[in-house]
C-alpha cells in the first residue's frame with residue numbers, strides 16, 4: 001500500500017529486451033498483433049503478421065536495433081527511466097511516478113494490474129504521444145478499459161489524450177530545435193511517424209484526409225485527427241521559431257505501405273536535394289524520446305539518402321528525452 005494518494009504513469013511504445021532475432025520477433029509479434037496497430041479483420045491480421053510481416057521484418061529490424069543499442073540498452077527505455085526519475089523529483093511529494101511500455105517491458109498491463117492494491121485515489125496516465133492516434137494513445141486506453149472494470153475499489157483516472165498544443169510541450173521542443181539555429185539551414189523538415197490513411201479517415205467519417213484543408217488550419221473535426229494535429233504542431237513550432245512558410249515542410253516517415261500519410265519524408269528529402277538544398281535540419285515532434293525511428297531511420301538512413309542525391313548536411317534535432325524542460329513540462333501537462 002502506497003503512502004501517497006496519487007500516481008502518474010508515463011507510457012511509451014516499447015522496445016525489444018535484447019537486440020537479437022528471438023527477442024525482436026517476440027516484441028514485433030506482440031506489437032503487430034494489436035488490433036489498433038494493424039486494424040484489419042482478426043484472421044487476416046494473424047496470417048499477415050505471423051506468416052509474412054514478423055518473419056521477414058524481425059531479422060531486418062534486429063540489425064537496426066544492433067546499431068541503435070548502447071551498453072546500457074535501448075535508448076527508448078533508458079530515456080524513459082531517466083525521465084521518470086526526474087519527474088518524480090519534481091512532483092514526488094504528491095505522486096508516485098512510474099514508467100512503463102505498451103509492448104514489451106516494463107509492461108504497462110502488468111504494472112496497471114498491480115496498482116489495484118496500492119490504494120491510490122487518483123491515477124494519471126500519460127501516453128507519451130503528443131498527437132492522439134488510435135494506434136498509440138487509444139491502444140493504451142484499451143488496457144485500462146480491460147483491467148479497471150475488474151477493480152473493487154476504483155480510483156479516479158485522469159487520461160492525457162494528447163498534448164501537442166500545450167504551451168510547455170511546444171516551448172520545450174522549440175528550445176531543442178532553436179539550439180541548432182534553424183535559420184542557418186536551407187530547409188527544416190518536421191517529420192512525424194506515418195499512419196495508414198484508413199486510420200486517419202476513421203476519425204472523421206465522410207471527410208477524406210487527402211483533400212481536407214487541415215494542412216492550412218485546424219478544423220473543428222480535426223481535434224483528434226493525427227494529420228490535422230501534426231500539421232498544427234508544425235505551425236505552432238514554426239511560429240515560435242519565426243520560420244517562413246517556404247522554409248519548412250511537414251512529412252511522414254516509417255511507412256509500411258504506400259497507402260500511408262503523405263508526403264513521405266524520404267521522398268521529400270530527395271526532392272529538396274534535387275532542388276539544390278544542401279543543408280537540412282530535421283525534427284521529429286511525434287517522438288518525445290530518441291529511438292530506432294529517429295536515430296537510425298532519420299539520423300543514419302535518411303542522412304545517407306540525402307547525401308546520395310546531392311545534399312551535404314542532414315542534422316537531426318535531439319528529442320526531448322530526459323531534459324529538465326521536458327520533465328517540468330510533464331508536471332504542468334498533467335495538471336487538469
Ligand SMILES: C=CC1=C(C)c2cc3[nH]c(cc4nc(cc5[nH]c(cc1n2)c(C)c5CCC(=O)O)C(CCC(=O)O)=C4C)c(C)c3C=C
Pocket residue numbers: 013014015016028037038057061074076129133135136193194195196256286287290291292293
Ligand atoms: C502498422 C504499423 C505501425 C503503426 C501504425 C505505428 C504507429 C506509430 N508508432 C509510433 C512510435 C514508435 N514506433 C516504434 C517502433 C515500431 N513501429 C512499427 C510499426 C507501426 N507503428 C514497428 C514495426 C516498429 C518496430 C521497429 C521496426 O521494425 O521498425 C517505436 C519504438 C522504437 C524503438 O526504438 O524501440 C516507437 C517509439 C508512433 C508515434 C506511431 C503513430 C503515431
Ligand SMILES: [Fe+2]
Pocket residue numbers: 193254
Ligand atoms: Fe511505430
